[in-house]
Amino acid sequence: MTAAAPTAVCIIIAAKNAADTIARAITSALSEPETSEVVVVDDGSTDETAAVASAADDGTGRLTVVRFEANRGPSATRNYAISISQSPLLALLDADDFFLPGRLRQLLSEDGWDLIADNIAFIDAERAATAVAEVKQFTPSPRLIDLAGFVEGNISRHGARRGEIGFLKPIMRRAFLDEHGLRYDETLRLGEDYNLYARALAKGARYKVIKSCGYAALVRGNSLSGRHRTIDLKCLYEADRAMLAEARLGAAAEAALRRHERHVRDRYELRHFLDLKNQDGFRSAIGYALKHPGALPAIVSGILADKSERLRRPRSPAPVALGGTGEIRYLLQE
Structure with a gap:
């Protein structure tokens, strides 16, 4: 060949x-x-x-x-x-x-x-x-x-x-x-x-x-x-954790990767909370949040941010519908 x-x-x-x-x-x-x-x-x-x-x-x-x-x-x-x-x-x-x-x-x-x-x-x-x-x-x-x-x-x-x-x-x-x-x-x-x-x-x-x-x-x-599943977010932040555990990174890269892991994990916690609310009711979702207090800031801030985001026009060039x-x-x- x-x-x-x-x-x-x-x-x-x-x-x-x-x-x-x-x-x-x-x-x-x-x-x-x-x-x-x-x-x-x-x-x-x-x-x-x-x-x-x-x-x-x-x-x-x-x-x-x-x-x-x-x-x-x-x-x-x-x-x-x-x-x-x-x-x-x-x-x-x-x-x-x-x-x-x-x-x-x-x-x-x-x-x-x-x-x-x-x-x-x-x-x-x-x-x-x-x-x-x-x-x-x-x-x-x-x-x-x-x-x-x-x-x-x-x-x-x-x-x-x-x-x-x-x-x-x-x-x-x-x-x-x-x-x-x-x-x-x-x-x-x-x-x-x-x-x-x-x-x-x-x-x-x-x-x-x-x-x-x-x-x-x-x-x-x-x-x-x-479109993506909630579990996909979990897999992604776990992949970040694997990189942090396996790779020798400089201080700036490690700090950035930790911020990204936390960013994705916060998105997961919000999505998981909303999934529980939709599937099993509000009481189940609140029960999860109370048992996982570390997730509470992500859940509360995520809900508030989503509500305020709806009032603003999208500003990111990322893939969102352009509205024709x-x-x-x-x-x-x-």
Whole structure:
């Protein structure tokens, strides 16, 4: 087998019930000259995702479509795609998103990185066909981010505008992942990207970010990215705890990771309280809170913050429905 070029990129698309968007995602990936492979893993869809994906083949032999009969989650699907791919570079594309032309060329023109990501444009689904030409052209302004900065960038604060950099979709060097035994944590169905990038940074990865915008993310009110189970929050803060126990971190990184763990754990406590209230009644929820006094501050402050948040217009560029206004939002601001 001929060795892949050092700039050859495998695009990994994990998909579930994405028959209405998967063809556009695949077409945008195959349109990039640097794309050597597109691996689509249909994660137990109940629609025609796999068939639509196969029909998007451009005849170049670069597309592979695999179907799981039962849903295994995003981490398992991505790990499987990595295992059957050959390219030295790996990139993610969500099944309802798409690349803007020239994205890979712009990223690969940079050097000195193990992971590299660019800006994201959040676009209303209804505007996807016409919004590409309206995406702003940002000066690349490359910078390296460290573990402390990355973790801090994934902690939301009520009333503060933020760009959750765990949403970024970097190209990753397979050699770095292999050298350090890094793959997605298959216990996670929330924050699996954040967790992988944080562990990579803890191993010394050079993570470069540029502001040029080459990734378009569709924003829909029923997006799967906006839904998660309460147990998913518990798994995520436990993953933070595992990193704190296993990795040798600097003081700033350790402090940031502890803040992130507490932030996610507080979200879990609030969600768990509300779940008990909805399932077993208010008395059961209060009983839990009284038996776990350490959770009380998170529960009380979370309820108050949620009530006040409803009175304010959303200010974050993170994936929330744009309301059909046609406005394009950017994860990394000017």
